[in-house]
Amino acid sequence: MILDTDFADEMKQYSGDTALECFNCGTCAALCPLFHDNFPRRMIRYVQVGAKERILENANELWRCLHCGLCTHTCPREADPGEIILGLKQMVVETRRRS
């Protein structure tokens, strides 16, 4: 998969570019009540590196999020993972609508 180096910039319009703050500690995934395949850390990482393709492939996962806010509350880097998940939903809808 080829990374999209402009993706973090693109995300600014939805949720800011706070994903670049993430240092992959996994606290958010450990606390997330979904206990699902490193959610939301995996998604945050995809935004950080520009793996837009992967996010679109796994978009359904985004709609499992309960928006309980635990991750955002505990993220030591204030990367705001909950807000990013919300922004990703908007990004996915927008991208699908356009195509």
Added chain:
Amino acid sequence: MTNPNDKENKDDTHNGKVGVYICHCGGNISDHVDVDKVRDAAEDLSCVKVARTNMFMCSDPGQNMIIEDLENGEVDRVVVASCAPSLHETTFRSAVERAGANPFVYEHANIREQVSWVHHGDPATDKASTLVAAAAAKAENLEPLHPVRVDAFRHATVIGAGIAGMKTAVDIARQGIDVALVEKTTQPGGRLNTLHTLAPDGEKAGDVVDAFYEEIQNSERITVYPNTQVNDVKGYVGNFTLTLATDGENGRADTTVDTGAIVMATGSQSYTPFNGEYAYGEHPQVITLPELIQTLAENSGDENTLTVNGKKIRNMVMIHCVGSRRIPGIHETKEDANLNEYCSRTCCSAVLHAGNFIRETFPGTSIFDMYRDIRTYGRGQEELYNRAAENRVVFMRFEADAPPRVESSDTGNFPLSVTVSDGLTFNEEMTVPADLVVLATGVEPTDISGIAGMLKLPRGNDGFLNEVHPKLRPVELPVTGVFLAGTCQAPMDSSEACNTAGAAAAKVSALLGKGYIELDPFVAHVDEEKCTGTGACVDACLVDDALELVETEVAGQTVKKARVTAALCQGCGACVAVCPENAIEVNGWTLKQYEAMVDAIAAA
């Protein structure tokens, strides 16, 4: 030069009154060795006048027992039975000396490492008693010795004028000792001449070099020899003679320098990737870290984006551990080249330092940093890593056996792509498009086979110089009077290089400060009456010039006799073994002393 066996010593010869002092080592020894039994056995020996024990012989009360017995004339030879001589032999010799006796009427019995740590019960006690008996028998036959004193030039030579060499020269000169600073290139500075700002605190490398160079130029004691290499070395500690070969406009000119000590500060060089290693040499936008650092010095910070080779860099990838930390069986290298299994230690910090500079000066350039481990060790260096994260450098981690693949591409108009199985993204394979790939190349030792061969200096498999002991004698080489400073020893950053330089300078100053040097007296000694000049010893001697045959007159006849140069003799005894006349002995280890020890062991 004084002879360790002068007349005064001979008169001193008599059967010794031996004092034996046995240490408990706080239980280290006495838990396994019955020290009272060892003392009783020692008391029974005819040569032993007193035998005592103490909880810690190295403590002040322990040492004072020895001093009192010597001062009262109870004993005139001393044996301490304790730990290994490498730990406390000098401690007890100096106690003997403080009591006004000759420090060489002392013998050491190791009953800890050689007994209590490896044997238990009666066998341990028996072996300790045997070793004490042998030491006492030898001590009875010890004669006072005097250190070999050699005059020394109050002059040192530093080879290599990188930051380590410059700092060494400046520190030695400040102690009032003259210094020759020999540099093979046109100017001092070494690697720092090619660096921009220095990690971790951002000081300009040029400013550091200038500060040292100014002091060097203003110092009357330091002579700089640029374009110069050492061509020949003769002599020994305090009395080396070097031939320096200087390349000039009119060809090569030789200079002779008399010098008392030599400091190796020949530094290291940057690793050059082989053709095709991460596409290096195949693609102009694949460069090394030193090449990046050079362009940083040239780029103007007015632009939003870094420019390299005339191309704007929107995204760049930095790859760590290139030419370092290679693993046999996994990594390959150029034929005949070293595998470089070590960590080069400075590249992690230097890469992140450069990355921070780029992100802070050229925000339009984004960075992917691909590492195996981040090793920003040391004060103020971890901060570089944190700052890089704050600067939004994206880190990706790869395993040693799955390095990133660098390929030409035209993805989104990026000329290069780097594909990596990223440990931080659950080992998913990702391809990063890039305008530039920077290889964090490590360091290799400078090729010093010439000078290292001349001085017989030991190097490790990695090619770096080996000190005598990393903790006990960290800046000394096994050739007496030769020291090391900086990255000729191991990869280190410039602060660490300066630390070793300061240590080497202190050692040199202490060595040459008095104008003479005292060496251990345990060297070969020829009994001229017995010597018939066979020369067998000269053939057996392993050290150049330590032993020679000289002509002298005896009863009107010219005869040949062996002569020892005490400053060069290592005291190995190879000569003793071959002399048909038993005319050569090693002071402090004579055949008579050995025989006494063997008799004592046989009798035990």
